[in-house]
Amino acid sequence: MNFLEKMKNEVLVGDGAMGTLLYEQGISKCFEELNLSDPNRIIDAHKQYIEAGAVIIQTNTYAANRLKLEKYELDEKVKIINQEAVKLAREAGPNGIFIVGTVGGLQNFHQEEWTKEEVLEALEEQIEALLVSNVDGILLETFYDLEELLGAINIVRKQSELPIIANVSLGEIGVLHGGVSLKEAIGKLENAGADVVGINCRMGPSHMLRSLEDVPLPKRAYLSVYPNASLPEYQDGRLFYHSNPEYFESMGEQFVNQGVRLLGGCCGTTPEHIRAFSHVAERRTPVEEKWVTPSLKKVTKKIEFPRSLEPLSDIAKKRRSVIVELDPPKKLSTDKFIKGAKVLKEAGVDAVTLADNSLASPRIDNMALAAQIKEDVRPLVHVTCRDRNLIGLQSHLMGLHALGINDVLAVTGDPTKVGDFPGATSVYDVTSFQLISLMKQLNEGISFSGKDLGQKANFSIAAACNPNVRHMDKAVQRMEKKIESGADFFMTQPMYSEEQIEAFYHETKHLDTPVYVGIMPLTSSRNAEFLHNEVPGIKLTDSIRSSMASCETKESAQLEGIKIAKSLIDTATQYFNGIYLITPFLRYEITAELTAYIEQKSTAKLTH
Structure with missing residues (x-):
């Protein structure tokens, strides 16, 4: 038996x-x-x-x-x-x-x-x-x-x-x-x-x-x-x-x-x-019959985007679109940041994106700053897997939803070892792929645990990609996996080669998901060498490093950095509608100038 x-x-x-x-x-x-x-x-x-x-x-x-x-x-x-x-x-x-x-x-x-x-x-x-x-x-x-x-x-x-x-x-x-x-x-x-x-x-x-x-x-x-x-x-x-x-x-x-x-x-x-x-x-002996009360089907409400907040993925499919990253400050004063966000909006950016403690160094919470600027400019908030466990991640995202902040970038996050507190714990309960899927689950009104939330979130989800790798086809495979997870559009690591931008286009042109190409203007030779040698995912060409090294003053170095960025933008805009400008050291006047440059190029193209 x-x-x-x-x-x-x-x-x-x-x-x-x-x-x-x-x-x-x-x-x-x-x-x-x-x-x-x-x-x-x-x-x-x-x-x-x-x-x-x-x-x-x-x-x-x-x-x-x-x-x-x-x-x-x-x-x-x-x-x-x-x-x-x-x-x-x-x-x-x-x-x-x-x-x-x-x-x-x-x-x-x-x-x-x-x-x-x-x-x-x-x-x-x-x-x-x-x-x-x-x-x-x-x-x-x-x-x-x-x-x-x-x-x-x-x-x-x-x-x-x-x-x-x-x-x-x-x-x-x-x-x-x-x-x-x-x-x-x-x-x-x-x-x-x-x-x-x-x-x-x-x-x-x-x-x-x-x-x-x-x-x-x-x-x-x-x-x-x-x-x-x-x-x-x-x-x-x-x-x-x-x-x-x-x-x-x-x-x-x-x-x-x-x-x-x-x-x-x-x-x-x-x-x-x-x-x-x-x-x-x-x-006891087993029961043979059981009465179950029929359950009523729950209806989960959908909150639609306001017309003025068309998804960034849709914007980039129709026209030139610019997102500018403005890092939250490491110190308590927010005056310069708030002013920078307003200047960038006046320059014509579609969104200001805020990193989540980049390079694992503590900064003012990006959700708090996003809430402060959202009446002036559209915020796109980075969310890392590093700092929060599943409980904290869902709570954070629910908070963003409550504030009406719907644009998010799902990223793994730099390990704590590179930051100001190398002994801090890196959580990494989930990968960026899983985080994207969980965000999409919230869009269905379902919590990470499967519970009905009574209302659907409306997150437009960006994913990161890094073209600065030896085998670009593998980077594209990761992009395809993120699309399967639910990514709506991509934001790349900064690229510093026209040839690389063109090669990246040919590797990704089969994808229907929009891409915002990362451009980060250089400010000095030291800045260039640090990025090239110490920051994961960023590589500069020898010619760019030589150009920056030849600059004798801070002013000439900044001008050279803008000149290099404009050249990269010229190539990027031939292949991509989306441009992602990363502001160096809160010098928002540089990215404002580059935003105006992109706008001038788009206007000139339309008039011809």
Whole structure:
């Protein structure tokens, strides 16, 4: 008899968190490697859960895939780690205990840029290792990405008819990341071939219970829940969960009322929590019917652009367009910055763009300055992945939306090591690609976690690109990937070669997404050498460096820098409508002059 047959008439109990038991023992290295180096510790953990009443035991293989093991230099040991894990679980479990091979989800919001193909290949390798090791089923758990989980189910079903337990992790109550409802997800998992479907991790019992209230009983599959012990508390660099087994027992009763037939535990749960669930399973039988109140469809409002704020991407498709970067000041006075923004508007710029602590040095918050200037000139705010975690990023973007600031540039951000505080933490919860996708998600009225925001944002999203690379085709491939993520237009790093600008045009002319070509006027030979030798992503030609080096005064150097910039503009405007001028050292009179020069060229072209 397999565990599905028992589940027809019984509520079954799974185990709790392997990681929690090991973490409490002071172990902080790769848990899966212990299958090889300390097998008795793993056997003991399994036995503790079996003695507490668990009849479905997970193998210690949650992260035993090639991509996760790679950082421990264990990626060539996927097969043996998984197979040894099954042996240890078998050794711990007497007859009547079911062993399920555990496979954890890979896709989340961290910065790994694994392709879909790499993820599926890693999952397939691990699943194959478990299936040949005499498991009683496969447990797929902690999947935030529904498509990844459906892919994993497909991999199992191509090779085996063993039972599949498929658990998603929710971003918000009843909702997956991306806005997919739990009800919809469970239907898709059941149709894909999962036998037990449910939720694990991320939430405690209360939020999981609320999530299940809108979910009807599946037609064929059974429901499962593996809640966390509670919300975690952070103390002295470690996470702690409250011990609340009595609460688990009362919540277990309510889970059964919602149709759950498999009760287990995730982060923070211990044998005591599982013992509480086993008490419930001993006295309860599964429910056969469940009434679910039909939910009303929510309507999310769309806020349209005012007519005067046509998207910059559309402007650049129709006519010459100029964006000028004006860095927020490092000191508290904003007078010069505000004056510069007004001068640039009078010169005819379409937008003033504000960097987000460029070169990892603290400046006045660009959102605050954008709010101050937006009545005079259109602000385009840079948003980096460096300084804010996912919570801060969404809060920041919601704040921009509340202020009516809709133009944003998604960038990775210079690492803190290059800035004024080299010991500061670089966050990088997401890549620039993911940040673009998340901004687009806000435009659908869906939070990063999948929650309905009740209103759609209206961000016009710029992406950065760097043509100053040896292999320009790879830079273009990154641009194409950013377009897939949702980029509306591009702003390039400054270029200092007419030939490079022309080559960049030919490499990108197949793209329909507008490009604003970066031009940054030089102010001195020292400035030129610093940019060329020390700033990532910027290279100057030998002739430009020689020209700047030959200038004997500050005035002649500035004039030469403007002359070089005009020559670059002459070439850029032959191929691109968008020009992105970067103001050096808040010398806005230079970029104002260049803006006027571009306007004169456009007017002259029209009159001819």
